[in-house]
Every structure is written in C-alpha cells, then in structure tokens.
Amino acid sequence: MIWKPNVTVAAIIEQEGKFLLVEEHTSLGIRFNQPAGHLEPDESLLAAVVREAREETAHEFEPQHLVGIYRWPAPQTDITYLRFAFAGRTLAFHSERELDEGIIRAVWLTPQEIRACREQHRSPLVLRCVEDYLSGKRYPLDLLVHYD
Numbered sequence: 001m002i003w004k005p006n007v008t009v010a011a012i013i014e015q016e017g018k019f020l021l022v023e024e025h026t027s028l029g030i031r032f033n034q035p036a037g038h039l040e041p042d043e044s045l046l047a048a049v050v051r052e053a054r055e056e057t058a059h060e061f062e063p064q065h066l067v068g069i070y071r072w073p074a075p076q077t078d079i080t081y082l083r084f085a086f087a088g089r090t091l092a093f094h095s096e097r098e099l100d101e102g103i104i105r106a107v108w109l110t111p112q113e114i115r116a117c118r119e120q121h122r123s124p125l126v127l128r129c130v131e132d133y134l135s136g137k138r139y140p141l142d143l144l145v146h147y148d
Contacts, residue, residue, distance in 0.1 A: 010084070012129050022103050032109075037056070045144055066141060068085050068139075
C-alpha cells in the first residue's frame with residue numbers, strides 16, 4: 001500500500017484586524033475553520049483556494065502570499081493532511097450566493113476571539129495559520145509551480 005496525504009488549501013483572509021472563518025458541521029460537531037478544502041484533479045493550488053473561498057464564504061478571494069505548508073495527522077484516523085495556506089484579500093462579496101453544504105455561516109473574528117474558541121476549531125491548523133500570518137510569514141506565490 002502506498003501512503004498519500006490529503007492535499008488541502010486554506011484562505012487566510014484578514015480585514016481591519018479580523019479574520020474570515022467559516023462555522024461548519026463536521027463529524028465532531030460544529031467547528032470553526034478557515035475557508036478550506038481539498039485540491040481537485042487537474043486544479044492548481046491557487047485555483048483551489050480561490051474556489052474554496054468562494055464556495056464557503058461567497059467572497060471572491062485573491063491569493064497574494066503563501067503563509068505556510070502544514071502536515072497534520074488527524075487523530076483517531078489514518079488521514080494525514082498536507083495544507084497549503086494562502087493569505088490574500090477579498091475582491092467582492094456575493095450575498096445572494098448559497099454557501100457550500102455543511103457551512104453554517106462565514107464570520108469575521110478577531111485573533112483574540114479565535115484564540116478563545118480554540119476547542120471548537122476543526123484542527124490545530126486554524127490557530128497556527130492565524131499566528132503564522134500575524135508573525136509576518138509571507139512567501140511569494142512563484143514558489144509554486146503548476147504544469148498543465
């Protein structure tokens with residue numbers, strides 16, 4: 001058997017001191033996460049994070065930097081996630097757009113609010129990505145190469 005991690009992307013969106021998170025239904029109950037999801041076949045990492053942000057928050061997202069690449073083995077499962085987290089800005093909000101199934105709402109939270117609800121995070125990566133962003137971690141997008 002060949003082991004393969006699940007590749008995911010996440011959007012780190014900060015505006016006026018608050019971060020855009022989603023509240024969603026999970027197998028562990030209602031949790032908070034960044035707008036995030038799985039890379040699809042024939043999709044670049046950048047296209048994936050733009051799509052996931054749009055589907056989960058109704059915001060158009062423009063990635064500007066790579067914040068980090070994170071490996072996380074989910075407890076009590078055989079799943080390991082490889083997360084590519086991107087910082088960027090929102091370009092537009094489409095209030096009429098329905099959010100993805102399972103998403104309850106998109107919500108803007110301060111770093112203090114995010115820290116205070118860490119037991120409700122989908123994974124430890126939620127807070128880690130915010131903390132890395134706040135510490136100034138930013139890498140150029142041309143680090144990533146996608147061959148069509």
